[in-house]
Amino acid sequence: xxxxxxxxxxxxxxxxxxxxxxxxxxxxxxxxxxxxxxxxxxxxxxxxxxxxxxxxxxxxxxxxxxxxxxxxxxxxxxxxxxxxxxxxxxxxxxxxxxxxxxxxxxxxxxxxxxxxxxxxxxxxxxxxxxxxxxxxxxxxxxxxxxxxxxxxxxxxxxxxxxxxxxxxxxxxxxxxxxxxxxxxxxxxxxxxxxxxxxxxxxxxxxxxxxxxxxxxxxxxxxxxxxxxxxxxxxxxxxxxxxxxxxxxxxxxxxxxxxxxxxxxxxxxxxxxxxxxxxxxxxxxxxxxxxxxxxxxxxxxxxxxxxxxxxxxxxxxxxxxxxxxxxxxxxxxxxxxxxxxxxxxxxxxxxxxxxxxxxxxxxxxxxxxxxxxxxxxxxxxxxxxxxxxxxxxxxxxxxxxxxxxxxxxxxxxxxxxxxxxxxxxxxxxxxxxxxxxxxxxxxxxxxxxxxxxxxxxxxxxxxxxxxxxxxxxxxxxxxxxxxxxxxxxxxxxxxxxxxxxxxxxxxxxxxxxxxxxxxxxxxxxxxxxxxxxxxxxxxxxxxxxxxxxx
DNA sequence: GCATGATGCTT
DNA sequence: GCGGAGCATCATGCT
Numbered sequence: 001x002x003x004x005x006x007x008x009x010x011x012x013x014x015x016x017x018x019x020x021x022x023x024x025x026x027x028x029x030x031x032x033x034x035x036x037x038x039x040x041x042x043x044x045x046x047x048x049x050x051x052x053x054x055x056x057x058x059x060x061x062x063x064x065x066x067x068x069x070x071x072x073x074x075x076x077x078x079x080x081x082x083x084x085x086x087x088x089x090x091x092x093x094x095x096x097x098x099x100x101x102x103x104x105x106x107x108x109x110x111x112x113x114x115x116x117x118x119x120x121x122x123x124x125x126x127x128x129x130x131x132x133x134x135x136x137x138x139x140x141x142x143x144x145x146x147x148x149x150x151x152x153x154x155x156x157x158x159x160x161x162x163x164x165x166x167x168x169x170x171x172x173x174x175x176x177x178x179x180x181x182x183x184x185x186x187x188x189x190x191x192x193x194x195x196x197x198x199x200x201x202x203x204x205x206x207x208x209x210x211x212x213x214x215x216x217x218x219x220x221x222x223x224x225x226x227x228x229x230x231x232x233x234x235x236x237x238x239x240x241x242x243x244x245x246x247x248x249x250x251x252x253x254x255x256x257x258x259x260x261x262x263x264x265x266x267x268x269x270x271x272x273x274x275x276x277x278x279x280x281x282x283x284x285x286x287x288x289x290x291x292x293x294x295x296x297x298x299x300x301x302x303x304x305x306x307x308x309x310x311x312x313x314x315x316x317x318x319x320x321x322x323x324x325x326x327x328x329x330x331x332x333x334x335x336x337x338x339x340x341x342x343x344x345x346x347x348x349x350x351x352x353x354x355x356x357x358x359x360x361x362x363x364x365x366x367x368x369x370x371x372x373x374x375x376x377x378x379x380x381x382x383x384x385x386x387x388x389x390x391x392x393x394x395x396x397x398x399x400x401x402x403x404x405x406x407x408x409x410x411x412x413x414x415x416x417x418x419x420x421x422x423x424x425x426x427x428x429x430x431x432x433x434x435x436x437x438x439x440x441x442x443x444x445x446x447x448x449x450x451x452x453x454x455x456x457x458x459x460x461x462x463x464x465x466x467x468x469x470x471x472x473x474x475x476x477x478x479x480x481x482x483x484x485x486x487x488x489x490x491x492x493x494x495x496x497x498x499x500x501x502x503x504x505x506x507x508x509x510x511x512x513x514x515x516x517x518x519x520x521x522x523x524x525x526x527x528x529x530x531x532x533x534x535x536x537x538x539x540x541x542x543x544x545x546x547x548x549x
Numbered sequence: 550g551c552a553t554g555a556t557g558c559t560t
Numbered sequence: 561g562c563g564g565a566g567c568a569t570c571a572t573g574c575t
Contacts, residue, residue: 224555254570255569286566301559393563459563462564554571556570
């Protein structure tokens with residue numbers, strides 16, 4: 001196979017406004033070419049030759065940011081899939097870096113310094129040598145399969161998700177915004193009345209002065225720059241003055257209006273009535289995907305008002321529905337797998353209520369006698385284990401003393417001894433190697449693990465134990481996404497993957513495809529990676545995201 | 550216009 | 561002094 005480095009010049013924002021303005025090509029060493037926009041706009045022989053090259057099976061296509069390239073070329077009618085994405089390779093080699101721009105990679109790996117004026121052809125000439133260096137490193141670190149079989153194909157899946165977009169109902173959003181706005185106006189007046197003055201409620205500084213100086217409320221917590229006024233503080237002050245509850249409600253409604261109602265409205269495409277999120281593959285240190293503009297991974301779900309926001313996301317057409325498939329307790333199942341703890345494995349094999357089972361174990365009572373309060377505490381302990389437990393954090397979360405929290409943790413680790421072993425071994429591995437890994441050998445460096453600073457070291461230890469769990473769960477859902485995408489394509493289905501929210505996938509599905517799509521998604525998600533425990537996926541179907549939450 | 554802190558939303 | 565991983569908004573202070 002002949003290798004070809006490709007650098008696209010583009011203008012505009014992805015995916016709708018993205019325009020191709022030039023192509024740099026380099027087949028080997030010093031030979032590089034630049035195809036300007038003018039040549040791409042006319043039906044020249046050059047243009048068809050270049051476009052043919054971009055889909056040539058016999059050419060190994062090397063690109064920096066293949067997802068972006070796929071989106072840019074889709075507008076030109078090209079179904080572009082690259083063979084080696086240097087951005088993804090660099091991300092796997094060190095997922096904690098702030099940026100993965102081509103210029104830095106060329107400097108770091110090849111020692112060449114590019115001046116700003118270099119054209120796309122010249123930049124393309126570095127892609128082949130860069131690929132050699134990064135590819136060799138991936139091979140040495142046993143990440144070739146993660147790269148070739150997971151991340152590379154996933155970038156195609158994500159590109160198509162970004163281009164698909166998600167349909168919203170702007171009228172519904174507009175009404176919610178107005179409703180929030182009216183309530184906020186009323187609250188603003190009431191807060192000014194109770195404060196005896198007007199001030200900017202959105203300013204933590206001014207709010208702190210009103211609460212703790214003018215109204216003399218007790219100071220619960222301080223921040224670097226003064227009083228803390230966060231929700232945790234306000235909850236404690238609830239009984240002290242009627243203004244506190246009003247402020248809590250104001251904060252909540254302001255969040256709903258500014259971030260969700262108005263924020264979302266500003267991103268709706270007026271022609272398609274869709275939002276086109278960016279699913280970023282090289283941001284998180286653990287291997288998760290992130291989402292921006294809009295962030296579709298933090299749409300409210302916990303409150304009734306929040307759920308109304310989800311109600312604005314709808315299926316694309318009248319005869320389509322939204323389908324969600326979400327992994328049940330994937331991180332605890334990954335922990336059961338990684339630790340090999342017999343009792344934890346048994347709980348999942350038997351299909352038990354895992355939090356109730358934990359409560360039974362930790363508090364030493366039969367499962368039938370577990371109250372909802374004890375179950376909630378056990379649930380917090382389970383989260384604590386996943387996030388890298390600290391007695392302080394658990395105590396904070398449950399409103400108990402650190403001593404009690406320490407007892408809960410000890411009890412848990414005594415009941416699940418191999419989880420204790422697993423945590424100890426993981427931290428030791430981090431200290432020895434300087435990094436931890438996931439089931440697919442994804443790697444994260446933990447530089448502070450041997451720090452003499454207790455805080456830094458403790459944080460690093462929590463990161464060391466959390467990353468293999470969160471990262472392995474990310475590996476699993478990524479594999480599932482690639483499988484599902486390929487199966488949809490093979491079967492010529494119209495169903496489209498729209499959103500990934502860490503342990504959940506959302507699809508737009510024509511009604512008449514629902515049953516076949518559901519069975520594909522179920523088997524691909526549940527058999528994505530064989531673990532020592534079963535993977536269980538729950539499904540919901542509805543016309544809006546609210547209905548499937 | 551840009552960076553940072555405080556805050557709050559998700560999994 | 562602090563639970564893991566993110567992103568968006570507003571206020572504020574700086575260039």
